[in-house]
Amino acid sequence: MPHSAVSHSPGSSDGSLEEPVSAGVHRQRTDSGAGLGDPTMLTPSRTKRLKMYARKVAEENDVPEQGLFDFVDTGGIYYMLIDLKVCMMKIDSTRKTTILADIKELLNSKDFKSGLQNRLTACLLSPNLTAYVTDTLPNISSFIKENNSIFKVPLSLFEDVQLSGIFVTVVSDLLCSIRSNMKSKLLASIRKRMSIMDTAKSLAHGCIEVDAAHWNRLAFLRRCLRIFMIGISDHKMLSLKALYSPSLISSLHSAVRARIGPKLGIDIDSIEREMYGDEVDHDGVPDGLPVTNEDREMHNTGAAGVADNGDSAETDGIDENSGGSGDVDQDYDPEDNEGVDTTALNGRPLHPDDSGFGDNGKPIIFSAGKFWNFVDISLENVRKIAKEEAATDQGGRTGYETAFRQIQVEYFQQDLAEFPGNMVIPKLLATNTPQWQTTIQNTLLWNED
Incomplete structure (x- = not known):
């Protein structure tokens, strides 16, 4: 027990609160009568008995007796209670300081960041993820707080404003790294x-x-990436021929088609008419975003147009750095900040005549560092299509979730036709998906109508 936190002498007077209510001459009381008027104050005899007991307890518990003696010497029960409260506050403050120091050390540990990165990777690979940058950081941060055991994050971390800020920064940096x-x-x-x-x-x-749901979503992401790389004319890693295929035509903006057609030596509009006939339908969605081609035949990469899909830009022989934004690839720079840069959009959706890639003298919306923003807009566009299809199904057989899943499956089928690999689709064995992964995939959702 520490020394008394309150300096007090039972019989002392400071001339204010400690003065007795009555005035006049006070008669000296005997020991037996002292304190009878105030049961909260300790008499000398009670003090002596308490100190004897304190000495006994100190010996039994192997603690210094002087701290207990000082506590008894406060002289009154209320003073002793205040003393106890002060000691408890000091202990609590020390405990909090220790806990916060431990959490701060945890945030800087490699093991913690590695485990957190694995869980955040699961978040960004979720086939049901609402968006990749738009409102993603605040929603994932809230999700972590609500499911702290999944991410092995102590709940006490969120009780401190400074540590919460540090943690959000760590999460933001890891998400950026995972996206890259x-x-x-x-x-x-x-x-x-x-x-x-x-x-x-x-x-x-x-x-x-x-599982198959992950294949569907990743096929969509790869389609988005091909369209995006064509749009920004970034061919340092991949040539235009390696990126283009006729299956992308319905998702390429007319301005982008006009730009890349001569470079590829093809007439994209003619190829589209051959593929789909005169009823060319982009589902009423502005060009440049991934759309479905329901009830249309799937086409392999070599079915029409460019036969040579060379892998590297060096083998292309075409000047592909003209047109579009031509921005330097920013994979390893901080990119795709939360939300789309709507400076040029001014809060409005892209005009159908605007590709978003700086064609026809229009402002560049999707620069090299805005791939995931492009994905978010494309994903929202797919949701819009699925909702429209569900709404027009008078029989009610196709709900929104079914329509959305069918669109994703079609992307997978198109992707498999163009990137068959060994042409052997692995058999999905019945596996027990970890509960934490199921929780992420089923509940990490936002802005769902």
Whole structure:
């Protein structure tokens, strides 16, 4: 027991609160009568008995007796209670300081960041993820707080404003790193002509159990990346021929088609008419975003247009750095900040005549560092299509979720036709998906109507 936190002498008077209410001459009381008027004050005899007991307890518990003596010498029960409260406050403050120091050390540890990165990778690979940058950081941060056991984050971390800020910064940096890694591996998968199943294994890296839903979503992401790289005219890693295929035509803006057609030596509009006939339908969606081609025949890459899909830009022989934004690839720079840069959009959606890639003298919306923003807009566009299809189904057989899943499956089928790999689709064995992964995939959702 520490020394008394309150300096007090029972019989002292400071001339104010300690003065007795009555005035006049006070008669000296005997020991037996002292304190009878105030049961909260200790008489000398009670003090002596308490000190004897304190000495006994100190010996039994192997603690210094002087601290207990000082506590008894406060002289009154209320003073002793205040003393206890002060000691408890000091202990609590010390405990909090120790806990916060431990959490701060935890945030800087490699093991913690590695484990957190695995869980965040599972978040960004979730086939049901709402968006990749738009409102992603605040929603994932809230999700971590609500499911702190999944991410092995102590709940006490969120009780301190400073540590919460540090943690959000760590999460933001890790998300940026994971997105950059995903984009790099998707680019490599295009260059190596990997199947989406093998690509999924590479991206999952043992962090999660992969199933067909992951293949569908990753096929969508790879399609978005090909359209995006064509749009920004970035061909340092992949030539235009390696990126283009007739299956992308319906998702390429007319201005982008006009730009790349002469470089490829083809008439894209003629190819589209041959593929789809006179009823060319882009589902009423502005060009430049991935759309479905329901009730249309699937086409292999070599079915029409460019036959040579060379892997590297060096083998192309075409000046592909003209047109579009031509921005330097920013994979390893901080990119794709939260939300789309709407300076040029001014809060409005893209005009149908605007590709977003700086064609026809229009402002550049999707620069090299805005791939994941492009994905978010494309994903929202797919949701819009699925909702429209569900609304027009008078029989009610196709709900929104079914329509959305069918669109994703079609992307997978198109991707498999163009990137067959070994042409052997692995059999999905019945596996027990970890509960934490199921929780992430089923509940990490936002802005769902």
